[in-house]
Amino acid sequence: MSHPAPQAAAAADPLLDVLVIGCGLRATGLLTATPELFRHDLGVLDAADRLGVGSFAHYDIESNSHGSDFFGWIDPAGPFGPLLAEEPVRRLRTVPGSFHLALLAEALDRAGRAIGAMLPPDRLVLGDEAVEVALRTGGPVRVRTRAGRTLRAGTVVLATGIRERTGPELRRWQGKLVLSRALVAPGARERCAELGRRPGPLCLAGASHSAFSVLHRILAHRPPDGPEIVLVTRSPVRIHYPDRDAYRAANHTPAEAVPDPDRDICPETGNVHRYSGLRNTSKALFHAVAAGRVPGVRLVVAPDAADRAPYFERARVIVQSTGYGSNPPAVTRDGRPVRCTTAGGLVRTDERGRLLLDGTAAEAVFVMGMDPYPYDDNSVNPTNQYARRGRHILGQLSKRGTYEAAGRWQRC
Ligand SMILES: Cc1cc2nc3c(=O)[nH]c(=O)nc-3n(C[C@H](O)[C@H](O)[C@H](O)COP(=O)(O)OP(=O)(O)OC[C@H]3O[C@@H](n4cnc5c(N)ncnc54)[C@H](O)[C@@H]3O)c2cc1C
Incomplete structure (x- = not known):
């Protein structure tokens, strides 16, 4: 897997089908539960120097989960199936009771490597962060990064986690x-x-x-x-x-x-x-x-x-x-800043997981996680949630295919 250094503005950044911004546990769950996403022109941007581990690199404590909660979303017969046999993943899934979160970090690191290996090197940007997600009526989403790049995508998945304030x-x-x-x-x-x-x-x-x-x-x-x-x-x-x-x-x-x-x-x-x-x-x-x-x-x-x-x-x-809230980058619509969090600091989505901006769903921006308690107790479990969100995004991509056929996307 390549770990490219942040690069200066690249004039020829392609128009991606999907750009995943942030790839900790939640985006790792999404991508490994929905390998069909890799059939599209998919890019991943993460501020860290590796995929998968996210915040678990910063927790030197015992878990508040069971190891069996994780990776059940992977289809053993699919492209990520071999991950289930990797030692840290196997150990995590069979550990009884409490475990140190370093074990989850190790397992997520393996998953992050597997995701990286599925991406062409020029579709993976590490060590650079999104500072603005710019929505434009009738055009692709433009994601401006700290290093000065502008990444363009028809659909964006925000999975930048939570932040303590x-x-x-x-x-x-x-x-x-x-x-x-x-x-x-x-x-x-x-x-x-x-x-x-x-x-x-x-x-x-x-x-x-x-x-x-x-x-x-x-x-x-x-x-x-x-x-x-x-x-x-x-x-x-x-x-x-x-x-x-x-x-x-x-x-x-x-x-x-x-x-x-x-x-x-x-x-x-x-x-x-x-x-x-x-x-x-x-x-x-x-x-x-x-x-x-x-x-x-x-x-x-x-x-x-x-x-x-x-x-x-x-x-x-x-x-x-x-005091944990969502950790989104700034969002603008047609050049104007739009607030994407509630007064309590949380992003909100519609039932298909699309980001709500002033009460209206942003067609092209999905959210994965970004809530300290993303699962209401009676909602679907994480396994279903990743696959479900994956289906929502795939549905959006097929819709975009229709736009393309109509030539509407040629303008951008
Ligand atoms: C103390 C503590 C203990 C916890 N223990 C557990 C537990 O035992 N089990 C459990 O399931 N959950 C636990 N959680 C919750 C846990 O933090 C989340 O479940 C998990 O980290 C959420 O994953 P995520 O992918 O949404 O976010 P993260 O893991 O934070 O990943 C976000 C990713 O986005 C990247 N990123 C952030 N901003 C940008 C940007 N602007 N541009 C590009 N990339 C960006 C980061 O580099 C990171 O890789 C705990 C939380 C806390 C605070």
């Missing part, structure tokens, strides 16, 4: 705020250890998998008389159970969310809080903290901001572990 509520404490991403990254263990050793109360805002991963690290170094730690969350915490019986058999505390049978129990697997619930080490630590079994650590559910503020005020350090 300081939430508005915590801005006033900016000076003592740390984003959780910085504490789950490789090389951040010593920083967590220091947080656990230094005196003065710590506050973790949010009770997400990130929060419990950070807490886990801090507790490993916290002496018995170490700082008081309070996790403050707006709402009761969702916990994953394999089924209703397992949920019923467990002890529950008031800090735990009560599942709504219509919304939170997967009709396919029976899982409770299938994708949004804490699992593995985070789940175990949640139960211990919520039951008061971890000395010096408390979990507070406070729906009102006024009730949360005193904890933030008193803390020596606040670790924000909520």
Whole structure:
């Protein structure tokens, strides 16, 4: 696979059928679930120097997934079938319970290499990022990159992941705020250890998998008389159970969310809080903290901001572990900037996965993922979701074929 360096503007950049922008887990899922996309003139652009791994290169923590959640979308008889026999992929898919996310990164790296090998070298751009997706009425999408290229495509798939931002509520404490991403990254263990050793109360805002991963690290170094730690969350915490019986058999505390049978129990697997619930080490630590079994650590559910503020005020350090939103490049339409995220920082799509701009679907721009919780508990599973989005895109491509036949695309 070639790893070309960023290049200056290339006058002769071709008109692609599809350009995938960003190729971490979600685009890897899409492309490996839908190999038919490679029959079209497909290009992939990624800011990193390799495909597949995406954010998992930055998480030095245990998973909040099961290994068997991944790669089931690959057709064993298709062009990506051999990937299933590669050691990291096989190991991931058979690992029982929790695993370190480095294993997922390794498996995704193999998948990224396989994708790269399927692309002609001039259809793969690594180490350069999209800074603007420019939509033009009646013409192809133009994607401007940091290095000054303009890539043109009839259809674009945005798969640039999620980004952690300081939430508005915590801005006033900016000076003592740390984003959780910085504490789950490789090389951040010593920083967590220091947080656990230094005196003065710590506050973790949010009770997400990130929060419990950070807490886990801090507790490993916290002496018995170490700082008081309070996790403050707006709402009761969702916990994953394999089924209703397992949920019923467990002890529950008031800090735990009560599942709504219509919304939170997967009709396919029976899982409770299938994708949004804490699992593995985070789940175990949640139960211990919520039951008061971890000395010096408390979990507070406070729906009102006024009730949360005193904890933030008193803390020596606040670790924000909520606040992930979509990470899109700028989008313009006929030269004018258009907002593509909600007030909460999320991109929204129509039922075919096309980007909504001011409530209207952009015909030529699909979104893959870009939401911290892309699967509502009762929605399709990731396996189906990748193939489903692939079908939507293939449908769009055949439509474009019709345009071509009518000569409409000759203008661009
Ligand atoms: C702490 C933490 C733990 C998590 N643990 C799990 C877990 O156990 N299991 C799980 O399924 N999910 C987990 N997640 C969620 C996980 O991050 C997402 O599921 C996954 O990374 C989403 O994949 P993605 O492809 O959308 O984004 P990413 O993996 O972030 O990939 C995005 C890709 O886009 C590229 N990119 C970004 N911007 C641009 C641009 N402008 N131009 C070109 N390329 C660009 C990046 O280089 C990257 O390769 C966790 C999240 C966090 C924060």
